[in-house]
Amino acid sequence: MVRERRGPFTLEEVHLGALRPDEVLVRIEATGLCHTDIAVRDGEMPSPLPAVLGHEGAGYVAAIGDSVTGLAVGDPVVLTYLSCGECRECRTGVPSACVQLGGLCFGGARPDGSHALHGSCGDVLHDRFFGQSSFATYAIANQRNIVKVRPDAPIRSLGPLGCGIMTGAGTVWNALKAGPGSSLAVYGAGAVGLSAVMAARVAGASSIIAIDVVASRLSLARELGATHTVNGGEGDVVSAVRRIVPDGTDFAVDTTGREAVVQNALLALRQCGALALVAAAQPELSLDMFNLLAGCKTICGVIEGGGAAHLLIPRILDLHMSGRFPFDRMLRFYTPEQINDAVRDSVNGNTIKPVICFGQNAA
Ligand SMILES: [Zn+2]
Ligand SMILES: [Zn+2]
CATH class of the missing domain: 3.40.50.720 (NAD(P)-binding Rossmann-like Domain)
Structure with a gap:
């Protein structure tokens, strides 16, 4: 959670609401820290606070909404940016250029203004960051921004595939x-x-x-x-x-x-x-x-590499598993309690890609 501009990340208990029909509950194993998280914390990008950030999540499907197809509880998944699915760019296979991308990823709420999570006292928190807000043990994503991945891949390393x-x-x-x-x-x-x-x-x-x-x-x-x-x-x-x-x-x-x-x-x-x-x-x-x-x-x-995350992520992962794309060389793992250390190490260049581990086998 980031409560105020340039403030620290804090660990807090919040409550997730019910799933919408097209939403998916994901148990987060690990989430990469990207410069965009830091830019939003620092007020350099227009996205409201207080908010749960995090947009390179990876984990396992824990529950699915009624209209979700192609995913089942237990599936390993990588979360990516959310797109609308209806604009010309989305319909022609370039969701990275979606005209709604800004509002869907940085708006701090669902398009109808509702939130998927709220504070323990019922206070309003901004969420839906990249349609995930995955600096958390659980995140609600949308069917459109979930990519199912091969089960033999090391899940805690996979989050950064979804953005950086x-x-x-x-x-x-x-x-x-x-x-x-x-x-x-x-x-x-x-x-x-x-x-x-x-x-x-x-x-x-x-x-x-x-x-x-x-x-x-x-x-x-x-x-x-x-x-x-x-x-x-x-x-x-x-x-x-x-x-x-x-x-x-x-x-x-x-x-x-x-x-x-x-x-x-x-x-x-x-x-x-x-x-x-x-x-x-x-x-x-x-x-x-x-x-x-x-x-x-x-x-x-170019936003998010152009094209479609559902094509790019499995392609990079297959190359990784065959030793031809060793992105794990860039990663360093942190516990949730160390997230501010991860930010510091990222800013000063000591860590290329910090990954915050929320799952059982934390850093
Ligand atoms: Zn990013
Ligand atoms: Zn679109």
Whole structure:
């Protein structure tokens, strides 16, 4: 629970209401901590407080609403973002671009204004964060944002598939469509960036350049598939990238949302190159329009990796289980009591992807 802007996460007992027909009760085993949780806590994204946050939950189905199909009690599941299922984007297989996504994931309530949980004194709490609010022992999700996963996978590691890992991988595969022999630069070697690195390796990219200012992240990036690394704190990044790929990179992914980094990413692209933006740390951006135009370059925004979570998550998990997408190398586990330590470790860069364990085999 986060009660106030920039306040700590607190452990509190709250009550879940009855399931709606299209809802599912999930016993949470573990939930990843994403920068979006911290941004909402800090008031940098418009979502009401007090609220139960958490949007990378994984666990087991505990109960299902009357109209839910394809799920049964006991199924292992990963929770992801909620989409409406009715807009053009949802109906054409791109729920990540759902026009209702903002309200459904950040509105703090169901679309009709009701809540799935309330405080022990009956006080109103905001919930339905990404249709889950999964920093909790139990969460109510919707049939649409639940992905059933193979039963032999380690459930407590799987939550980050529902946001951060999927964002990095899907951006490379769905949005940029990086293929064999291509070159790709990844700006920011956090969980999203390292997932982009692993996805580029799977896609057969020949040059995969990770850029960060933290040396330990760069060494992990090399272990996960980066062919080159650039320390952004040591000299001009554009020159460093062009020393590796003289014509510039075919593709780039910016995970930092910082203007100066995005500007570098654009300048280090080759002719007709494409840059995907997956984060926004600043509200506005100024760009070298001449470079963009004369270079015939593309810049696109990508939410949750583009495409559909129901396709992406099983695909990444199958690669993981065959040893080709070792995302577990990024994870560090914490107990619920340690959640504020997890936030601190994430902010200062000591932990790439914290995971809060709520289940039996907690950290
Ligand atoms: Zn997230
Ligand atoms: Zn929609």
